[in-house]
Amino acid sequence: MSSAMPGAASPPHSKMRSLPLRVGTRASPLALWQTRHFLEIIVGFCPVLRGVKAFEEHAIRTTGDAIQNRRLSEIGGKGLFAKEIHEALTDRRVDFAVHSLKDLETELPPGIILACTLKREDARDALILGPGCGAPDAGDPYACLPAGAIVGSSSLRRQSQLLAARPDLQVVTLRGNVQTRLTAVRDGVVNASLLALAGLKRLGLEQEAALALDPEAMVPAAGQGIVAITCREGDVELLELLSGIEDRAASAVSKAERALLAALDGSCRTPIGGHARLLPDGTLHLTGLVARPDGSFVLKRTIHGAAADAHRLGRCLGDELRLDSPADIFA
Numbered sequence: 001m002s003s004a005m006p007g008a009a010s011p012p013h014s015k016m017r018s019l020p021l022r023v024g025t026r027a028s029p030l031a032l033w034q035t036r037h038f039l040e041i042i043v044g045f046c047p048v049l050r051g052v053k054a055f056e057e058h059a060i061r062t063t064g065d066a067i068q069n070r071r072l073s074e075i076g077g078k079g080l081f082a083k084e085i086h087e088a089l090t091d092r093r094v095d096f097a098v099h100s101l102k103d104l105e106t107e108l109p110p111g112i113i114l115a116c117t118l119k120r121e122d123a124r125d126a127l128i129l130g131p132g133c134g135a136p137d138a139g140d141p142y143a144c145l146p147a148g149a150i151v152g153s154s155s156l157r158r159q160s161q162l163l164a165a166r167p168d169l170q171v172v173t174l175r176g177n178v179q180t181r182l183t184a185v186r187d188g189v190v191n192a193s194l195l196a197l198a199g200l201k202r203l204g205l206e207q208e209a210a211l212a213l214d215p216e217a218m219v220p221a222a223g224q225g226i227v228a229i230t231c232r233e234g235d236v237e238l239l240e241l242l243s244g245i246e247d248r249a250a251s252a253v254s255k256a257e258r259a260l261l262a263a264l265d266g267s268c269r270t271p272i273g274g275h276a277r278l279l280p281d282g283t284l285h286l287t288g289l290v291a292r293p294d295g296s297f298v299l300k301r302t303i304h305g306a307a308a309d310a311h312r313l314g315r316c317l318g319d320e321l322r323l324d325s326p327a328d329i330f331a
């Protein structure tokens with residue numbers, strides 16, 4: 001965190017509030033990378049913000065960061081990574097905040113809105129291999145895992161899809177930031193793990209991925225690979241500025257994926273996947289998945305339609321998946 005020199009920066013034009021703008025972020029290396037990435041984009045878009053001390057980073061420690069080695073499903077879900085950041089916005093300690101979209105709950109607190117989404121990085125999950133694994137084979141991605149191998153993951157979505165393909169595997173809880181999880185694999189605490197390729201790429205760790213998994217075979221989390229910015233609903237100046245850097249493709253796919261998630265209204269104990277692609281002809285393809293954590297039930301469907309209908313497509317697919325799932329999935 002840095003503080004501005006008093007009086008060092010004056011508003012670049014009359015419409016702009018006084019600087020610096022305060023940016024809220026989690027403190028992990030990935031979150032800080034994403035925040036600096038966002039700042040580069042916004043400065044590129046609005047050069048008047050260059051050269052002055054225009055931004056101030058506020059790293060905020062969240063409840064989710066403080067809890068290690070327990071499943072999010074046990075501790076109350078993804079909202080825990082954003083709660084303190086939302087509070088900082090509401091209390092006007094920051095002006096906007098940078099999030100991984102997949103960690104952002106579908107229903108934000110009153111007064112806080114998703115102002116823009118940045119261009120999507122690779123949405124796929126990556127397989128990380130440690131001691132005891134064979135050579136990776138893209139045609140049969142799990143063949144490199146020996147019988148009974150221990151896979152570290154705290155994601156019920158990844159666990160359910162993995163166990164559906166390989167019921168012999170043992171999935172154990174593994175949390176912490178990307179580096180912590182890579183270290184656990186390298187040290188042989190687990191034989192393998194699954195991580196978002198986007199996080200690895202952003203941190204320059206792509207070479208740690210043995211394989212990128214086909215998103216139809218391992219359906220990613222809704223919003224995976226997308227950075228999202230929140231701000232206060234009434235802050236029209238900022239909303240206007242942020243709308244200028246909105247990536248339209250990311251906006252369409254995130255609308256579809258998040259409408260799917262909202263329609264499923266799954267508790268954090270329900271494995272849910274959602275992945276949309278925008279084709280060059282403007283059609284949007286959305287794949288959704290619901291499952292039992294042990295992989296004994298997996299339901300996967302795809303819907304397609306006009307990108308302009310992204311929200312409706314997501315809701316339709318979510319309703320359909322819910323209707324066609326056994327009662328225990330959403331109990």
Ligand SMILES: NCc1[nH]cc(CCC(=O)O)c1CC(=O)O
Pocket residue numbers: 100101102103178194195196197198199223224225226227
């Ligand atoms: N839940 C943690 C989290 N939130 C966002 C990412 C990766 C970056 C992204 O999806 O944009 C990760 C790490 C992971 O799942 O491996």
